[in-house]
Amino acid sequence: MSSAPHTVLLAAPRSFCAGVERAVEIVEHALAGRGRPVYVRKQIVHNAHVVAGLETRGAVFVDELDEVPRGATVVFSAHGVSPAVRAEAARRGLDVIDATCPLVTKVHTEARRFATRGDTVLLIGHGGHEEVEGTLGEAPEQTLLVEDVAQAWAVTVPDPERVSYLTQTTLAVDETAEILGVLRSRFPFLKGPASDDICYATTNRQRSLSAVAADADLVLVIGSANSSNSVRLVEIARRGGTPAHLIDDASGIRPEWLEGVRTVGLTAGASAPPRLVEEVVAALGPVTVLERETATETIRFTLPPAVRPS
Numbered sequence: 001m002s003s004a005p006h007t008v009l010l011a012a013p014r015s016f017c018a019g020v021e022r023a024v025e026i027v028e029h030a031l032a033g034r035g036r037p038v039y040v041r042k043q044i045v046h047n048a049h050v051v052a053g054l055e056t057r058g059a060v061f062v063d064e065l066d067e068v069p070r071g072a073t074v075v076f077s078a079h080g081v082s083p084a085v086r087a088e089a090a091r092r093g094l095d096v097i098d099a100t101c102p103l104v105t106k107v108h109t110e111a112r113r114f115a116t117r118g119d120t121v122l123l124i125g126h127g128g129h130e131e132v133e134g135t136l137g138e139a140p141e142q143t144l145l146v147e148d149v150a151q152a153w154a155v156t157v158p159d160p161e162r163v164s165y166l167t168q169t170t171l172a173v174d175e176t177a178e179i180l181g182v183l184r185s186r187f188p189f190l191k192g193p194a195s196d197d198i199c200y201a202t203t204n205r206q207r208s209l210s211a212v213a214a215d216a217d218l219v220l221v222i223g224s225a226n227s228s229n230s231v232r233l234v235e236i237a238r239r240g241g242t243p244a245h246l247i248d249d250a251s252g253i254r255p256e257w258l259e260g261v262r263t264v265g266l267t268a269g270a271s272a273p274p275r276l277v278e279e280v281v282a283a284l285g286p287v288t289v290l291e292r293e294t295a296t297e298t299i300r301f302t303l304p305p306a307v308r309p310s
């Protein structure tokens, strides 16, 4: 390596959000209270380290409920599930513990409300993402997915006066505003949620990332490739003109990325454990670490009654 970075600009807030902390705690409490194995439908949160850590403690991750023995305990992931999945769990007599983030539940509630009043619901999000599949499942006949600006221009609805929108919680704020601008111009009667669906944690991590990326030669985002909010952070840095890479941990850093780099902007997605940040800083060598805090987070979510300590 011809040069090593001198400075790490650490974005704050970064790393675990309240919804991820709650989901991980739910699995831990379930393991402690019910014993192993505890089944978890899908990855509890989209992070390889979190999943591997819980696996070693007795969590068994499955793709679908037919892999869970009748009567066993199953945890629904932070991303939420459709009503069809809940119905199947009931049919199979499963002991369900729901780790859906309350901010995802909020979007599901809105989807039901908008559909009940007869609106077509335009769901802005990424197809195939578990959160989007769950939300779509609330009113599949009345919900249309809008993934980008092109689809916002192309989408057609039965009645342009009865149309609402919702968004995935982990989208890029700037891109979503652009998509929404198109939808508003096409559907002047478009109604939306009372407060943003893009959650506080996603918004805060994007703002803090932008604050460090502007002064960095390179941005590193700690997170897994299937983590929507982490991938958005990389895209935002790149759109701002700073080279950026997503890494699962310190082992993902490639020496060639650091050629000529003096200042590294560092953040972590909402599903990435805080210890990985320390490990990456250590791997970058002797550096001056400057933290830039753009918001303070105090939000905590209560555990569901099924695992709440008495």
Ligand code: SF4
Pocket (backbone or CB within 6 Å): 017, 018, 019, 020, 078, 101, 102, 103, 104, 169, 170, 199, 200, 201, 202, 229, 270
């Ligand atoms: S990123 Fe937002 S919606 Fe997702 S778990 Fe965290 S707080 Fe909840």
